[in-house]
Amino acid sequence: MKLLTLNFLTCAVKACKSSSASFPLHPKECELVSDTIAPNPKLIYNILPRVDWNALVVTASELGFPSLPPAAPTQEELEKDENMMSELHTLLLETSVSEGMLVCGNCGHEYRVKEGIANFLLPNHLV
Amino acid sequence: MSRPEDTLPPDLHYNDTEARKYTTSSRIQNIQASMTNRALELLALSCPSVILDVGCGSGLSGEILSSIDPSEGGPHVWVGMDISASMLDVALQRDVEGDLMLADIGQGVPFRAGSFDAAISISAIQWLCNAESSEVSSAGRLSRFFNGLYASLKRGGRAVCQFYPKNEQQRTMISGAAIKAGFGAGILEDDPGTKNSKLYLVLTVGGSADEGTGG
């Protein structure tokens, strides 16, 4: 699962919908893989306003990446800074969680990730 | 020919054998590709987008989303949800580019508000109607799905769901649930009255601040 997707994903448990602690999910004992994906600057510009930057900072630090700037870059900044653009592309689109757990900070539910596939099936009483 | 929806729930119907059969049948692949292309045409995306594929199966639609040429507004990034582990296994073996999740759309759509530009669904949402049990009603499953889908799309976003309702009642129940969730909804029928007839539920999220740029 790409870090971009992780930045959109919340806990699926009904009781967690109203809790801000249910996002982002926290990686636990995760293995990462890196894929090569062709640069797609238009995609980055399109999604940048929708990336929750604070959550991305948290995720990156929990996965042991060098710390990100405290605020999201603007499109103008990215257009000028090829390096920053390529780092963001690598982080959001090329870096994936392949194995491990994603843990909700509110209810503690652990979503298992196997071969990159996150298991979000819940027992009926949690839905 | 019996409808698979009438026999088993999708996670049991699409076991390893069925999943491989489904994915390697060139007839199914062609139909699936043409429905995906039709859905994309109805989404009218003008720039590379993040798309939710509801009931992504083995990733046949996703492969098309990943391969849209830049001159046609692609390529897109996608996240697929499916309840069949066997189908997702086939997707893994085919090395698709999108992210895959094992999830039951009748339990909801677990993404924060406004995540996706668009959603696509090919031959999946009629399954929501057949999971009646003492614990879960199909009305509850439809409402959790459409409410979650509505929230997960950005303002001005669109979803196109090709589906096979069993009868008029099911068709009304599905579109009614979408409207109740807040969508603007219309049903488009291609080749009406023929055996190739295809229904597309076209859903829009109103209140667009950026409709002009996102398409």
Ligand SMILES: [Zn+2]
């Ligand atoms: Zn939770």
